[in-house]
Amino acid sequence: MAQTPSNEGTDAPSVGELTPPDRTLMGPGPSEVNPRVLRAMSTPLVGHLDPSFIEIMDEVQELLRYTFRTDNQWTIPVSGTGSAAMEAAIGNVVEPGDTMLVPTNGYFGGRMASMAQRAGGEVVEVDAPWGEPLDPDDVADALAEHDPDVFGFVFAETSTGVLQPDVPALTAAAHDHDALVIADSVTALGGVEFRVDDWDIDVAYAGPQKCLSCPPGASPLTLSDEAMEKVLSREEEPRSWYLDLSLLEGYWGEERAYHHTAPITNVYALREALRLVAEEGIEDRWARHERLAGALKAGAEAMGLGMNAPDEYWLPSLNAVRVPEGIDDGKVCDALLERYDLEIAGGLGDLAGEVFRIGCMGHSARPENVIYVVTALGDVLESMGADVDPGAGVTATRRALEK
Amino acid sequence: MAQTPSNEGTDAPSVGELTPPDRTLMGPGPSEVNPRVLRAMSTPLVGHLDPSFIEIMDEVQELLRYTFRTDNQWTIPVSGTGSAAMEAAIGNVVEPGDTMLVPTNGYFGGRMASMAQRAGGEVVEVDAPWGEPLDPDDVADALAEHDPDVFGFVFAETSTGVLQPDVPALTAAAHDHDALVIADSVTALGGVEFRVDDWDIDVAYAGPQKCLSCPPGASPLTLSDEAMEKVLSREEEPRSWYLDLSLLEGYWGEERAYHHTAPITNVYALREALRLVAEEGIEDRWARHERLAGALKAGAEAMGLGMNAPDEYWLPSLNAVRVPEGIDDGKVCDALLERYDLEIAGGLGDLAGEVFRIGCMGHSARPENVIYVVTALGDVLESMGADVDPGAGVTATRRALEK
Structure with missing residues (x-):
């Protein structure tokens, strides 16, 4: 085995005990984590294909549906932080050649645009100043002008502190033009009224480290059957293997086949954070x-x-x-x-x-x-x-x- | 706010305490986690831009360099499980139109091929039966025949239990043809002799939940200056925003600018797992x-x-x-x-x-x-x-x- 002489042992870094300061977290996230969730994270691991973990996955899906206010079968935690769930949404729903309508009224509309372009989509914009919500009339005009395949909006804009009101008006306008609607609920889920089914949202994603107060690492995503049908009938594979929902279907769906090793501890934590949501109501x-x-x-x-x-x-x-x-x-x-x-x-x-x-x-x-x-x-x-x-x-x- | 009447509170799922079975883990991963690492995961969070977290990031990078046996500046944990680090490696290094040479002697060579294709690359293969390593002569022949831009191989094939011997012979052959070398060390890092610098490997990635015994969620990646130069001089952006190393450079490099929220707790855990590596030697x-x-x-x-x-x-x-x-x-x-x-x-x-x-x-x-x-x-x-x-x-x- 020893292909090279070495002198290891002398160069090991000396790094002390982990002692971060005790902060009060009132920024845009992460928020503070309930001790019950921290304790869940110190639970010893089972394997990602263990029958007991499959049960835990089912429970997390059920709790996520409750929190998203949806019956969507396709409701899962994505194995990464909120931006991974965002890219899973956009990168699977937007196919090369598709047009996506995105907002310009905050930081995260710009991120949507970048992800849609990387997915091979054309990006068109509906404008509003930073610090204001989208005007439903402007959205309707942009839909009529560009006839996009997908319309994305940011329900809770973390960069401006603006909540998008009257979501049903936006989704109705989009559906009149046969556009699927992707809603960024990163800073809303579990903290601000948000209703996937009643508001007729096709795809929504969120961050766990905001109103759910769960350490980042497994991030909520939900897709309607119609959105998932588009994903599963794509002509070209999504450009990320890691975030390919047709492959993830094998793991989170009936088959329970290996795709990648789920972040087991983060799923434990999300389960506990969502239990706290259900207990509170x-x-x-x-x-x-x-x-x-x-x-x-x-x-x-x-x-x-x-x-x-x-x-x-x-x-x-x-x-x-x-x-x-x-x-x-x-x-x-x-x-x-x-x-x-x-x-x-x-x-x-x-x-x-x-x-x-x-x-x-x-x-x-x-x-x-x-x-x-x-x-x-x-x-x-x-x-x-x-x-x-x-x-x-x-x-x-x-x-x-x-x- | 209440745009819709509702009857929540009655439909909250009743999910019990988290009580997974106590398994002895001797599968292909995750391995069992040292109690010190589990304890680190129950540490309250600081923000991902907190000065104290910047220090922790520096420490993790130093410990990763030690474990990879490298001086590469570009040594970071990717915010996802091992497959995310794998796709970060391939998706950034392989540009549309590039050719990547991949092995056929195990499951993970096939995954390399899929990721390279999704990145816009052409895939060519060097064959060996499942259960055998690559023959350096076959690799040299394939390099001569296809003149690939990138050569990927699996150092420790989790599907076959085969270790690829004589890595320096492979990297020398690849470099003779100006191909960059990506090594899959998922099941080796921290458990089997593996030397990024001495063996002249350009890019390597690993999983934390194997020989490092760290819960999955933040995964080791290292790139040489030359590999990073290719990444930073791409004509077209990588196809994933989340895994775009030129953007991650803003966070892990000098600037410390926001890209995405790092999985703070997973970084805590990786730090503790790597401390155990350094303590043991x-x-x-x-x-x-x-x-x-x-x-x-x-x-x-x-x-x-x-x-x-x-x-x-x-x-x-x-x-x-x-x-x-x-x-x-x-x-x-x-x-x-x-x-x-x-x-x-x-x-x-x-x-x-x-x-x-x-x-x-x-x-x-x-x-x-x-x-x-x-x-x-x-x-x-x-x-x-x-x-x-x-x-x-x-x-x-x-x-x-x-x-």
């Missing part, structure tokens, strides 16, 4: 997010800060708060991390430097976290000379929580 | 695998079973043992699972029904597991009427372990 969970994020928003506004999104498009799980005049958002985030062990984020893309992005998701959507972020943000902004009233902020948050 | 770890698997092999042979691979190509981490005449391999695997809570696997592809695949990897490569699998296999085979001597098997294993 999906509607109560939506209501909790709205109440807790409402208290956060009340505090920010009472302190003198502006919300980026008008109230009718406000996304409870991701609060985009305007950066006060003359304040450097990066320095504020750094100070919060250093002085308070607290994570929030600055803006992305068109909103870089203009907003703070404050998450209120899953296990992080608790009174202690909301009070803490309002208090710490007020303190740091005041110390940097911003025109804010931290006391008024905390009072408003406290009162909102008492309701 | 890579050469001592290779020696342990050879010693423990040697005892397993001695037991199988003494019992009357044949190894599929000749001794000179024997792969310690994956022992392909011939199924005795008249025995149904599936029934044996089921009986081992039911009576002994023990996982081994049957054959794949050309070897379906012909071999048992018995892993001896990472934390599973321990005396108690080796004695257990030899004992249980002998017992089950005898009970099914096979012509085996279980007592002789256990004695041979015990004696080999005493050495």
Whole structure:
């Protein structure tokens, strides 16, 4: 065996015990993880073809259907983070030569476009400014003009804190033009009212580390029978083997044949995170997010800060708060991390430097976290000379929580 | 928000506590996970852009370089299971119009071919029967005939239990024809001598759930500067956004810009699993695998079973043992699972029904597991009427372990 002389043993890196800081996570994700989910992750593994794991897979699928509000048979966790589920959706549904209509009103519409092009699709756009939702009339016009095969939209835009209202109007317009609808629900699933079946959405994907408060690594995806029929009747194979849903059907479907080794521990974690959703009840969970994020928003506004999104498009799980005049958002985030062990984020893309992005998701959507972020943000902004009233902020948050 | 009346709360699935069976894992992976690694997975999360996580990323890269025996700057965990790292390697290095030479001597050469085709490449083959390694002369002939841009081979073939000997001869031949070499080390890394730099391998990938005994979800990949230069000077973008290494460079390189949310917990786990490699010392770890698997092999042979691979190509981490005449391999695997809570696997592809695949990897490569699998296999085979001597098997294993 020893084809080469060596002197190993002397060059082994010396890396100490894993001791990350204890952060309060109120950024755009990951959110904090419930201790029950962390404990599930320390469960010893079974094999990915073990009969007991097949049962666990079935349970996860059932819990995902409940959370997505769907009866779709094709509801699975994709073996990767949210962007893998996103690419599984787009890369399987969009065939070479297809046209996909994507939005321009946020960071993730751009990512949709890039994935659709890589899948061999043509991309056309429906415009709206960053920070505003799509106008259903504009969507209808774009559908009439371009006659796309697929229409993608971002239900909860993490870069702008905007919720897309009246989804049924968008899906009805798309279906009038025989376009399949892909909805990005990354920052919504399990935290904001989202209904795959009632809203007639064909394909939806999400991230586990947002409102589900599950460590990233296995990401929710659901497809209607009609969407799956398109996937299974493609003329050309999808361009990714790893994310090829026709192959994954062999593993998650009846056959239970080997495709790739599932991320067993991440599936354990997702199961536990989804059990917490079912125990709380999906509607109560939506209501909790709205109440807790409402208290956060009340505090920010009472302190003198502006919300980026008008109230009718406000996304409870991701609060985009305007950066006060003359304040450097990066320095504020750094100070919060250093002085308070607290994570929030600055803006992305068109909103870089203009907003703070404050998450209120899953296990992080608790009174202690909301009070803490309002208090710490007020303190740091005041110390940097911003025109804010931290006391008024905390009072408003406290009162909102008492309701 | 409530666009639709609903009656949630009544339809929440009732799913019980996570209580998988306690298996002894001696299949082709996952292997058993060291309790220290399981504990690392229950560590609360920090954000994927947290300065403390950047440090952890640096540490993981350093530990991966040590384990791969390389100085390659481009050494990262890919955010997915081993097949994601495989597709990241092939999908980035192979450009549309490139030719890739792949082997036909096992299951994973076929997967290489599928991934190369999806990347837009032409596939040519170098043949060898399942259960035999590639002949360097055949490789040289195929290189001369096809002049491929990329040559892929499987160093440790999980489907056949065959180790590819004399890697430097293969890489030298490929480099004589200016082909980049991609090595599949999924079932070798951290368990069988494997040297990226000394053997002049351009790109290598591995699975974490084999000899590293880490739950799947973040998978080792390394590329030489020359290979990365090809990736960064592509004319056309890679066909996967998620696995695009030019984008991942923004996150893992100097800039530390957001690409996707890394699977934080899986990176924690990989760090701990690699710390265990460094503590043991890579050469001592290779020696342990050879010693423990040697005892397993001695037991199988003494019992009357044949190894599929000749001794000179024997792969310690994956022992392909011939199924005795008249025995149904599936029934044996089921009986081992039911009576002994023990996982081994049957054959794949050309070897379906012909071999048992018995892993001896990472934390599973321990005396108690080796004695257990030899004992249980002998017992089950005898009970099914096979012509085996279980007592002789256990004695041979015990004696080999005493050495």
